[in-house]
Amino acid sequence: MVIDIKSIELFVRIASTRAIAKAGKEFGYSATASSQRIQELEKALGTKLLNRTTRTVSLSTDGELFLIHSKKILESIDEAITDLQAAKSTIKGVIRVAASVSFGRKYITPYIAEFLNSYPEVIINLELNDSIFDIVKNGFDLAFRIGELEPSTLMARKIASNTRMLVASPEYLAKYGTPLCSNDLKKHNCIILESNNVWELENPNGIKVETRVKGNFSTNYGEAITQHAINGGGIALKSKWDLFEHLSSNTLVSILNDHTVKPEWNVWAVRPPGRLVSARVRIFTEFIEKKLKLEVEKFVV
Template identity: 50%
Template sequence: MVFDLKSLELFQRVSALGAIGRAGAEFGLSPTAATQRIQALEEELGVKLFNRTTRAVALTPDGELLLDHARTILEAAEDARTALSASHENVSGLLRVTASASFGRTQIVPHVGEFLDLHPNISLSLYLSDTIVDIVDQGFDLAIRVGTLTSSSLLARKLADNPRVLVASPSYLKRAGDVMTPKDLKSHSCIVLGSTGNWTLQKDAEQDIKVRVSGAFTTNYGEAVTDAVLQGVGIGLKSLWDVSQNLASGRMTRVLPDYRILPDWKIWAVRPPHRVVPARVKAFTHFLEGKFKGNDLI
């Protein structure tokens, strides 16, 4: 069996957008042509990949299985193209990247010097903001995003997992008492990031436990959660990379360490839906992926 890479790319975009016509338009295909290409892939595999309605399409169990393999195949193909076509000498130009302020400052900026040494013909412009910017409208080559992604026309590559933990200061736990179960969080002061205080936890693949938390302090800024936890204001939900030093020094303590936080967050490299990826974008994406794979906190 020979996989057509373009058909796999189309299949991947249909699964992300939930619409064959919209996905086909990205490839310059009419809705009919895109549908025929998906049908040909289904006939080649001998399975049904999508359940179709007049409004949307959704992956079947066989489609979910193929999606995992398709991502691996397409990433391997992109890696091969990068290795064959990109050398340090021909990777050049201005690279415009955006990332969240905390993540960019602690996880990207420390590696900037090494990247520029490897690629002296690249100029890197890094825009740090906790606001999600429109990378197409504002002309960015790449966005490094942390969390879960919504469906869009943008293309995303997973760089690493992003484990999250509940933390508190020793002084707060001494004052308010230990947290023994997720339901205990309801009686504690929890620091809410954003407008919702819904936290979901899971232990050993058991049923999810959803808890609505509240407290005296809410904020839209991630670093403010860290500062408030250190002041003993309450319990915060943080990415492990963001609090590792405070945990190691004893200034913070993990709360409910046997539970994982859901949904699982990832670190993504997100780019505009161009079919040709500039070598400088490939180089930076692969550089960061290598750095994050060697980081035990990500």
Template identity: 45%
Template sequence: MNNEHLKLFVRVASTHNISSAGAELGLSPPVASMHIIKLEESLGVKLIHRTTRRVSLTEEGREFLPHAEEILNAINSAKAAVGAGSFTPQGTIRVAAPSSFGRMHIVPALKAFIDQHPELKVDLRQSDSIVDMVEGGFDIAIRNAELNDSTLVARKLARDHRIICASPGYIAEHGEPKTPQDLLNHNCIKLIGIDYWSFKTPNGIEKVKVKGSIRIDNGESIRDACINDAGITISSIWCAHNALKEGTLVQILKDYPMDSNAAIWAVYPSSRLLAPKVRAFIDFFIKYYGEIPYWETA
């Protein structure tokens, strides 16, 4: 089995285009196409569906992809171990990230990341949906939810401290709640998927099922509705820090911290060795965010 054929196949799985994948590896379209054909012949199965517009992986191709990636990572690691290669990050790293966090805390750092690793390219896809990493061909995903998938390895990039906040205008009109139970008398803007707000109290954990006229599935939108006096909400400091600094939002219920162990995680499939480009990405952003994240100290 030819390593160059495997490299091409992995890139085709990401780009869905044989010519584009071949160009990344310095191959002409005819040569790239021939490499794929030879790989399929050596395996005795069809790996790719070809159409006039794009290509897609067959079921056998999807099953073969993680094995191809693991083989390539093992070869690179073996070469580096005996001094025949290096762990210099190179190629394209495909990253999936939540929309708001990606826009606010990944995109602003990409220039510095590429300046530090000039042989790398970044393909960033932003979505609030949980992506299938293998199906999507992603090297790494950024998540701010607890990991419950044993097929993935998680590395903590930063803590995700969550607070209750309101606008000065809302407080002036409706008053400020002093205890979690007081929230039942207020209009709360709810993040879809979070039905109960949990607080640490002197009497233990207290869960409050808040009520309100607005439900939204995006953290930035909830923050902005809160700024516009629409109600009280829960927010991550990474999302609300500028509004808190500017005074358009204020933290309330400070004596009752949220019961949450949320964090910002970098995850990748456990079936793969940690590729140099993935290690470089993780190491860079752990340092960039800081032990105490910059959004909590600004």
């Protein structure tokens, strides 16, 4: 059985974009040629990878399994190539990086000096911005994003899990009481990120409940939500990585601990389309990933 690596690449991109023609265009294939490549791949594997309709494309059960292995195969090839590149040349050049303000301040900025001391010929341009923007159009090599990713042509790699939780200050809870179920949130002042006023929680029985919350303060700035909660302004929905120091100091306490916030907002490293990544970008991504894991291990929450 002979399987073309290009077909595996195409399959992975289709899984990401959910569009055969769109994914094929990245490789210079027509829609027909793309479909033929996938059919040949399915024939070689002896199983159906995609469920196709006139409007949608989704992965079959075998397709989900093959996607996991396909990503590992392509990552191994990429690592081999970039390792060879790194061995032949000095790591140098500019890395343009984007991240949210809170994440960048806590988990990127503190380690920039260490990285640049190890790779003195690298230049890092870091932009901290809570808005999601087009990294390709704006010329960025890498962005760290948190949450569910929309289907796109960007290449994404999960670098950390990120559970979320509901928190409030002890003073707020002493004054207004502690919610015991998701429905109780309707009675409280909730701090809202932009227009995200529908919070989904899974109760101890495994039932998911969406609750429309309200409050007298909303913002697009994550750190403003944290500070307002510390000041007794209400209940906040925050990423666990953003709360370690506040939970440890008891300036914030978690509530509804027998519930699980859905969906999980993982931490992703995303980069422009194209399978190969420069050695400097890959090394920096892996460096931040290791630092993030070390930071998380410091806290037991």
